Amino acid sequence: GAVVSQHPSRVICKSGTSVKIECRSLDFQATTMFWYRQFPKQSLMLMATSNEGSKATYEQGVEKDKFLINHASLTLSTLTVTSAHPEDSSFYICSAAPQGGTSYEQYFGPGTRLTVT
Amino acid sequence: GENVEQHPSTLSVQEGDSAVIKCTYSDSASNYFPWYKQELGKRPQLIIDIRSNVGEKKDQRIAVTLNKTAKHFSLHITETQPEDSAVYFCAASYGSTLGRLYFGRGTQLTVWP
Numbered sequence: 001g002a003v004v005s006q007h008p009s010r011v012i013c014k015s016g017t018s019v020k021i022e023c024r025s026l027d028f029q030a031t032t033m034f035w036y037r038q039f040p041k042q043s044l045m046l047m048a049t050s051n052e053g054s055k056a057t058y059e060q061g062v063e064k065d066k067f068l069i070n071h072a073s074l075t076l077s078t079l080t081v082t083s084a085h086p087e088d089s090s091f092y093i094c095s096a097a098p099q100g101g102t103s104y105e106q107y108f109g110p111g112t113r114l115t116v117t
Numbered sequence: 118g119e120n121v122e123q124h125p126s127t128l129s130v131q132e133g134d135s136a137v138i139k140c141t142y143s144d145s146a147s148n149y150f151p152w153y154k155q156e157l158g159k160r161p162q163l164i165i166d167i168r169s170n171v172g173e174k175k176d177q178r179i180a181v182t183l184n185k186t187a188k189h190f191s192l193h194i195t196e197t198q199p200e201d202s203a204v205y206f207c208a209a210s211y212g213s214t215l216g217r218l219y220f221g222r223g224t225q226l227t228v229w230p
Contacts (some may be wrong), residue, residue: 034217034218042222042223043206043220043221043222043223044161044206044218044220045220046118046217046218046219046220049217059118060118091158093160093161095218104149104151104166104168104210104216105151105163105166106151106218108160108161109160110159110160111158111159111160113158
């Protein structure tokens with residue numbers, strides 16, 4: 001089946017620093033990937049749509065200059081949290097769907113737990 | 118964007134009983150409604166999904182019903198087992214096969230042995 005990986009699985013950083021999270025589709029190509037954020041005991045909140053070769057589309061209320069998204073290839077999207085603060089501590093999950101597929105199913109990565117101290 | 122409401126937020130049932138979780142959505146253009154099970158600290162797992170051209174879908178103990186007119190859909194789990202205990206999320210999506218997913222707030226299901 002379709003597999004999506006994320007790296008790192010956990011990261012701790014100091015306030016004010018930047019953190020990069022990678023999302024890879026391992027056995028399929030994806031022109032579009034999605035980034036979600038999930039706070040403890042809350043739902044998954046769509047942050048942005050990552051488009052290969054073009055700019056990401058951000059959901060209302062998500063700061064595009066704080067959450068930089070780059071989708072440089074058909075198998076890799078990166079999310080960089082710039083100038084991280086404790087309130088950015090969360091579980092970040094990406095998802096992707098095979099390019100040209102007929103199924104509507106999205107495949108989720110295992111998530112990245114970010115803790116900002 | 119789409120707004121998805123989910124109820125109840127918590128649900129406790131005895132093993133063997135049925136569980137029902139309900140969701141409503143706001144955008145009539147939504148055409149794909151998946152349900153996910155998420156265990157603590159892990160990725161959401163798709164358990165069943167339904168497209169807007171279908172009113173009901175069943176997979177063993179799990180079924181989903183969709184009422185497009187009322188814009189609501191429900192998850193039904195029969196013969197519940199303790200291993201069904203988890204958080205369940207409904208979601209709605211519109212557009213093509215690469216549509217954005219909007220999630221409900223989740224339901225913590227606990228199945229008591």
